[in-house]
Amino acid sequence: xxxxxxxxxxxxxxxxxxxxxxxxxxxxxxxxxxxxxxxxxxxxxxxxxxxxxxxxxxxxxxxxxxxxxxxxxxxxxxxxxxxxxxxxxxxxxxxxxxxxxxxxxxxxxxxxxxxxxxxxxxxxxxxxxxxxxxxxxxxxxxxxxxxxxxxxxxxxxxxxxxxxxxxxxxxxxxxxxxxxxxxxxxxxxxxxxxxxxxxxxxxxxxxxxxxxxxxxxxxxxxxxxxxxxxxxxxxxxxxxxxxxxxxxxxxxxxxxxxxxxxxxxxxxxxxxxxxxxxxxxxxxxxxxxxxxxxxxxxxxxxxxxxxxxxxxxxxxxxxxxxxxxxxxxxxxxxxxxxxxxxxxxxxxxxxxxxxxxxxxxxxxx
Amino acid sequence: xxxxxxxxxxxxxxxxxxxxxxxxxxxxxxxxxxxxxxxxxxxxxxxxxxxxxxxxxxxxxxxxxxxxxxxxxxxxxxxxxxxxxxxxxxxxxxxxxxxxxxxxxxxxxxxxxxxxxxxxxxxxxxxxxxxxxxxxxxxxxxxxxxxxxxxxxxxxxxxxxxxxxxxxxx
Numbered sequence: 447x448x449x450x451x452x453x454x455x456x457x458x459x460x461x462x463x464x465x466x467x468x469x470x471x472x473x474x475x476x477x478x479x480x481x482x483x484x485x486x487x488x489x490x491x492x493x494x495x496x497x498x499x500x501x502x503x504x505x506x507x508x509x510x511x512x513x514x515x516x517x518x519x520x521x522x523x524x525x526x527x528x529x530x531x532x533x534x535x536x537x538x539x540x541x542x543x544x545x546x547x548x549x550x551x552x553x554x555x556x557x558x559x560x561x562x563x564x565x566x567x568x569x570x571x572x573x574x575x576x577x578x579x580x581x582x583x584x585x586x587x588x589x590x591x592x593x594x595x596x597x598x599x600x601x602x603x604x605x606x607x608x609x610x611x612x613x614x615x616x617x618x619x620x621x622x623x624x625x626x627x628x629x630x631x632x633x634x635x636x637x638x639x640x641x642x643x644x645x646x647x648x649x650x651x652x653x654x655x656x657x658x659x660x661x662x663x664x665x666x667x668x669x670x671x672x673x674x675x676x677x678x679x680x681x682x683x684x685x686x687x688x689x690x691x692x693x694x695x696x697x698x699x700x701x702x703x704x705x706x707x708x709x710x711x712x713x714x715x716x717x718x719x720x721x722x723x724x725x726x727x728x729x730x731x732x733x734x735x736x737x738x739x740x741x742x743x744x745x746x747x748x749x750x751x752x753x754x755x756x757x758x759x760x761x762x763x764x765x766x767x768x769x770x771x772x773x774x775x776x777x778x779x780x781x782x783x784x785x786x787x788x789x790x791x792x793x794x795x796x797x798x799x800x801x802x803x804x805x806x807x808x809x810x811x
Numbered sequence: 812x813x814x815x816x817x818x819x820x821x822x823x824x825x826x827x828x829x830x831x832x833x834x835x836x837x838x839x840x841x842x843x844x845x846x847x848x849x850x851x852x853x854x855x856x857x858x859x860x861x862x863x864x865x866x867x868x869x870x871x872x873x874x875x876x877x878x879x880x881x882x883x884x885x886x887x888x889x890x891x892x893x894x895x896x897x898x899x900x901x902x903x904x905x906x907x908x909x910x911x912x913x914x915x916x917x918x919x920x921x922x923x924x925x926x927x928x929x930x931x932x933x934x935x936x937x938x939x940x941x942x943x944x945x946x947x948x949x950x951x952x953x954x955x956x957x958x959x960x961x962x963x964x965x966x967x968x969x970x971x972x973x974x975x976x977x978x979x980x981x
Contacts, residue, residue, distance in 0.1 A: 484947040492957050496964065527834055654884055657861055657921030668884065675885050676896050743834055744880050744898050746862070757865050757880060772863040772880070780924040810947055 447472050454795055456485045465779065465806040471792060479787035481780050487810040494769045499525055500599075500733040502766070507593045509771060510808045512555050515548035516749035518597045520771075523678060523745045524758040525599045529738045535680075536724040537601035542680040543717050544587070544596060545747075546710040547614070550621070551580040552750035553707045560700060560800050561632055564641050569632045576621045583617055586610065601727035611718055618711050625708065633704055642697040646786045646798035649694060656785065657777040660752020661706075661803055665691045665698035672748035684716045696801035703803070737764050751775060751803050771811055779804040816856065823852060836898040843903050843912065850901070850918040853881055858899050860884045864915070864925035866933050868907070870959040875910050875935060877903045910935040932957035 455466030464485035470478040490509060494502045506521040507514030519541065526533065533541075554577040561569040581591045586607065588594040596603050632638055648658070650666040663670050671688045673681040689705030691698035740762040746755035752774030759768040779802070786798050817829045820839065827849075828840040841849050850861075858881040865878040881899040905912055914937040915922040926937045927946045934955035937943060954961045 484945075484949065487947040489956065489963070492961075492963055495959075654859065655920050657919070663884075670884055742838075742900075744836060744863070744900060746882075753862065755862055755880070757863055757878060759867055768865070768867045770863065770865040776924065777921050781921060 449477065452792070455482070458796060465804070465809070467783070467787070467795070469787070469792070469795070474792045476787050476790050476792065476795070479784050481784055483779065483806065483809045485810070486807045490811050491769050491771065494766055496765065498734065498764050499736050499738060499766065502769075503595050503598075504593070507595060508807070509811055510749070510773070510805055511592070512805050513548050513552035513750045514593050515545055515597070516747050516754055517771075518595060519545060519679070520745060520747045520749075520754050520756050521769075522597045522599050523747065524743055524756045525738065527743050527745060528741050528758060528760050529599065529736070531600050531730055532728055533601050534725045534728055535722050536605075537726045537728075538680040539683075539717055539721040540602050540606065540726060541597055542684075543614070543714050543721075544602070545679065546714050546717070547580055547583060549710050549750045550618075550707050551577050551584075553703050553710075554580070556703060556750075556800075556803055557628075557632075557700075563796050563800055564638060566632055566635075566638070569628065572624065572628070576624070579617050579621065583610075583614060586613070598727070599733070600730045601725070603727070605726045614714065614718065618714060622708075622711055628704075633701065639697065641797065642700060642801065643695060644693075645696040645794055646699075646790070646801055647693070647695040648782065648786060652785075653694065653782075656782050658752075658782060659777075660748075660750075660774050661699045661702045662752070662778055662782065664688065665702050666694035667692045672746055672753055676746065678745075678747055680717060680720075683720060684713055686713045686716075696797060699801045699803070735764075737762065746772070749774060751805065751808075752778075773808040773811065775804045775806070775808040778802045779806070779809045820849075820852070824849060831897075835896055836900050839899065839901045841901060841903055843905055846903060846913050846915065847918055850879065850881075850915055853899055853901070854918060857883045861915070861919040861921055862898075864922055864929065866929045866935065866957075868933065868957070868959045869904075870907075873907045874904045875907055875933065877905065877912060877929075877935075879915070905935075911938060912936070913938050914940040916940065931955070934958065 449470060449472050452469040452471050453466060454469055456464040466482040468480045468482060469476050490505050494505060506517050509517050554573045558570045558573040561573065584594055585591050587610065588596040648666060650668055653663050653666045667690055669688045669690055674688060686709055689702050689709060691702050738760045740760060742759045744755055744757045746753050754774055755772035757770045758766060761767040783799060783802055787795060790798060817831060820827060820829050824841065824845055826842065830838045832838060860882050861879065862882050863880040867876040867878065869876060879901040881901065912935050914926055926940055927943060929935055930937060930943045931946050931948055932955055
């Protein structure tokens with residue numbers, strides 16, 4: 447049979463954002479795949495060197511469109527560590543609740559994308575609707591629906607408004623009440639099982655060798671979660687589990703996502719119960735006049751897609767000298783995808799890509 | 812354990828500088844030819860997750876600094892002690908002119924895209940890298956764009972201001 451070169455993308459169902467792959471195919475089997483990122487390269491890391499520490503916030507959250515909140519968190523943590531800024535206890539709890547809400551929202555978005563791709567349109571509509579309910583909460587809390595810029599060096603920008611706790615609880619209850627419906631129509635559905643089982647399989651050893659994190663690694667039976675390994679915000683104050691699966695295929699990955707969502711909801715309830723009273727913001731000096739002491743640091747958080755880190759260098763000036771983000775989609779989208787696509791069929795390309803949970807803007811930055 | 816690891820590294824490698832900083836990272840300054848040996852040693856010690864390869868352009872000192880961030884893949888939360896929360900940051904200084912470095916792919920497979928990115932954005936050549944092709948950018952630049960002497964604002968003005976608007980004929 448004749449070998450063909452097939453250009454897949456940059457716009458297709460398999461990806462949130464623009465990202466293309468060049469496939470070398472024979473029949474409908476893929477012999478070789480080459481990732482082609484770059485459609486969303488905005489050079490944020492370079493642009494940050496031209497702006498003051500605080501001016502960078504609007505850019506930081508645009509690196510990951512689906513879940514900008516952990517981006518804010520990791521940047522804030524790095525600045526706080528370099529400048530030695532303390533955070534009040536209540537702000538830590540609020541940060542954790544906020545990040546978990548963002549995780550649920552992001553997973554619902556992922557569920558929308560995945561079910562939409564496989565043709566489960568009903569489930570996709572539900573997931574989008576439920577994500578919208580969470581965006582409503584964000585809108586009330588921060589004023590923005592998608593980009594919030596809520597976490598700030600020294601704490602969070604404002605306290606919960608009156609009655610906000612109850613709103614979180616009722617929203618999460620109404621989403622949680624639909625879990626049986628989701629299970630019946632999607633997760634336990636034979637069609638989903640047949641479509642995802644055994645697709646894009648990766649072993650634990652290979653996943654570790656290729657630098658996998660997040661669901662991709664946890665679906666191979668590794669309990670690796672930054673929230674446990676290096677607790678930040680208030681994650682060391684609550685008890686929560688890390689869902690894992692053993693098989694390492696698309697089916698396991700999406701089940702890990704489902705279990706994580708439920709775990710996050712439980713965690714938010716626990717955090718809300720324990721939340722102390724007090725200040726949410728430590729007064730810091732005028733951020734427009736900040737000069738951050740010389741130093742370097744690497745901090746990391748668990749975003750909805752895995753380990754998200756930032757390496758930050760300050761030379762004592764009012765702007766960062768170098769910022770480099772380590773995003774989870776980077777290794778997933780560039781080398782693990784290439785590996786998993788080898789030998790797969792063309793019909794599974796989107797399926798594998800979306801089960802790896804890759805967001806293109808995160809790769810390009 | 813941190814201190815014993817520090818001593819071990821110091822006795823294994825000559826002329827190596829090891830500092831443990833306040834924020835629980837171990838900063839190692841090594842020479843270019845020690846790259847593979849140091850990474851292999853740390854991987855054997857349990858720091859088996861290469862989180863990031865970064866590069867810093869120290870323009871005034873006419874040097875590039877290659878940065879490798881290593882952390883362990885930990886499994887059970889109960890056994891996690893402070894020692895294992897250490898981030899190992901290995902750094903190498905190389906001259907800025909005709910920058911050459913060695914690939915880390917023999918030790919860490921996932922070094923591949925990071926090195927490609929640094930090759931493209933800083934113009935450092937990695938000896939032994941199988942495909943140093945373009946990753947993000949669509950055109951060639953005289954000065955690699957992430958170097959400090961590349962002025963983004965000037966470039967944007969020169970490049971994008973000269974693109975004429977579309978004028979439709981009526």
